[in-house]
Amino acid sequence: MVGDVERYPDFIPWITRLHAYNHQVAGEGETRFDADISVGFKMLQEKFSTRVTRAAPGLTVDMNLIRGPFKEMDGRWTFTAAEGGTRIDFDMDMAFKNPVLNALFKANFNIAVNRLIAIFEHRARQLYGEGAA
Template structure:
């Protein structure tokens, strides 16, 4: 199963980076391959976390697929967990962590493991997804610079 993991230091507070990644509705503006994102539902929990169900449409040339995920936002732990529910994958797991380094900087951790249901689709899109994941950290950091300043 393909996996990608990175840790990257950024000049933004952990809470700011958490908020930026948690704002999934903004993804079509800056996330590679993300054409559309719709939140179907959102539920707040007593512990301060929240869970949302979201449909994300990714597209590249003639390829266009929508998949559904459960996103758990845990601000007290600076963590975001994404669980795959439906779509072109056999399975997918995604985690974000935001570790404070100073008041105005943090380390962003990103992990994803995925497997397409179709071998053909996996062979066709595997390299494209791999390149996109390598661009994710840069896309979020650039968005943070735009939203929060440098």
């Protein structure tokens, strides 16, 4: 579900458009592609491009900035077997080039991350049942 990036516009409300292209096999159990993403929050509309790498052997999904309004944007989902299920870690480093947007983003970062995690938990319950999240 996390690696199915092409479906993000179906359930992440602020992703208004996503175009995936340049699909490649990057190694055994590893695929890579680029994605142009449009996001919208009320008056703010932005577009950016990322390189997504899905690595089955390491159970990771990485997103790295290609271009856009960010000074930096790198994210990683990591899945680790744990007693009774799977531990999921999400790490994200982001900073906007625009200092005003960056200050606004920093002030709301925890709210945004918590909202994103809640969206993925809701999607997991929709796809896999109540015990999935």
